[in-house]
Amino acid sequence: MNISELAARLQLSPSTVSRVLSGSAAKYRISPTTANRVREAAGRYGVAPDPLGASLRRGKLGMAGFLAPDITNPFFSALARSIELELRQHGITVQLCDSAENPMTELELLEQMRSRRLDGLILAPVGRASPALTQAIQSAGLPLLLIDRILPGLDVPTVSLDNAAAGRLAASHLIATGHRRIACLRGDHESHTDRERFHGVERTLFDADLPLRAEWIQGSGYSREAGLEGARKLFLARSRPDAVIALSGQGTLGLLEAAQEAGLRIPDDLSLVAFDEQPWSAFVAPPLTTVVQPVDAMAKLAARTLLLLMEGRAAEPDQGVFPARLHHRSSVMPRPAPASCGTTDVYGNSDGAPGI
Amino acid sequence: MNISELAARLQLSPSTVSRVLSGSAAKYRISPTTANRVREAAGRYGVAPDPLGASLRRGKLGMAGFLAPDITNPFFSALARSIELELRQHGITVQLCDSAENPMTELELLEQMRSRRLDGLILAPVGRASPALTQAIQSAGLPLLLIDRILPGLDVPTVSLDNAAAGRLAASHLIATGHRRIACLRGDHESHTDRERFHGVERTLFDADLPLRAEWIQGSGYSREAGLEGARKLFLARSRPDAVIALSGQGTLGLLEAAQEAGLRIPDDLSLVAFDEQPWSAFVAPPLTTVVQPVDAMAKLAARTLLLLMEGRAAEPDQGVFPARLHHRSSVMPRPAPASCGTTDVYGNSDGAPGI
């Protein structure tokens, strides 16, 4: 039964019933008697306004979207949960979508959400800034906000980590603990996030006069498989690194797998700093020193900013860059300082022997 | 711009444009000339039928829902991804929702989806079978299918693991490897899933004449925190078990944490079989022997069955119970058989000394 039918049964006009049921009884000064009569009947027959009709009429859906690149990644599922919580508290339902790290899917989904006239969208892009995507975003015509992986050159409010600083943080820690042969397992090179993190690492090593050999830069992609493949290559490097920074959470899983395959012990053979704290970070062997993002704070800011945007207000600028923290555990083993300025190799593994 | 405006510009009626754009040009024998003219203009102006209007008119949304109890749990996020993939291939968008293991939220979300007139719903319930939930499901009035956690006494198509058999599988393995003091870290006792798994374990131990002390049954809830708390109690047991079966994936994380706290070594001090293969199962210390569910097959069947249901056809009965497999890794350490039938305690830990 719908509002009109109920109205008929009550000998009232649909308007009146609508007003009561959509909570504007007071505003229209519906008599308490009528209001109660309506509410009672609505309850009894299980009548509620059909959101479809209401949305069509109002031009509002009461629904925002969150499009994540990988719902399987704890970072994004945590983000999703927090965003949903925050938005729901403000009466906004969220439609959660997963592009599975696939730019095509992402584009389709984006188009879908646009055409469904969502009231707003939080987008954590796959990270590949294609013209099509840029275009789709710019012409989306709905309040939109980017989170985590940034698309540069796009004038859209944004919530993200200070990725360059995070890269520096990881590298500095490794340097401070005596590592001198620091490798990097990257994510998707085309993503701004990865580039910034890498840039931070690179810069820090450079400033410390430490080499960053080409064979120490591996990995291309955010998947576990990409991490596995990259790490395998890394472990085949003729000159073995004494530490590695893994720039992606899923990639770290691949690294762990490769290390297992190769019989490489962490941190004895190789120290590891891994991006993204994960539920299991403390329990793998060894417990991982991680770069942790303030997921909750980021989600909350994103949600609130979107709410603002949806009200037509402008987002406050520059609130959206968060600092990373290091969570120290045992995947980093301090290395003794080299005897002197010479090329002495304490670990005897710079002789070109392939790693394990 | 919408269909009518486009029609006006083309000097056509909205009907014609609608017919072309919704793919029924052939059916109505629209002349190819007109059809192409429409398509070209639609492309140029970026016009597509507004799903809202279409849905209202058709009474169909082209959208199904998946309501998961914990999107943060890899099992459910994997499920979500597979379901979405399958459904999207059939032109159905899926709205993914997360009830965060909260029955209230679940109820609200369910009500929402009902009122939004989704075309179908796959529900992985939190697992607590309240009358309100049962009622909501029965009166949902949309094609609905339960997955993973079953609500008994509800005549609804269902896809699930053979949980009792899975429990038996885990217990038998432990018995076969010489364990005689087998504990169980449960999930939410009110969920059918947990009960069945536990029942399988209990029954197997009983049949093998093995004791199952009350203090060896701990844990109540699917969260990691619940697992932590339960495991702590377990490790305080006056009589220490030589193995534990963890009935929930998130709970296992808590167990691992508690073991770490207590300085308990797995599998030396305690063997572990954990439910739900997780991305990290192979990398924790030690790599975990897990009970694995055929997630993909389950998701596919669920999606296909829902599709059937949405076409008004009945689901085939009894296709929906899947067997579990054991993935052998190193968290189970074979125990030597006791010398004889006596009470000899090889590990010297039945003397009532607290765990640790």
Add this chain to the structure above:
DNA sequence: ATGAAAGCGCTAACAG
């Protein structure tokens, strides 16, 4: 091969 018209269920402007 196309158009006119009705109506999906709702709400908001306007009228009383």
Add this chain to the structure above:
DNA sequence: CTGTTAGCGCTTTCAT
């Protein structure tokens, strides 16, 4: 305080 009316954007008879 309540009703009337119009129309959100679309699809689908029914007509031609």
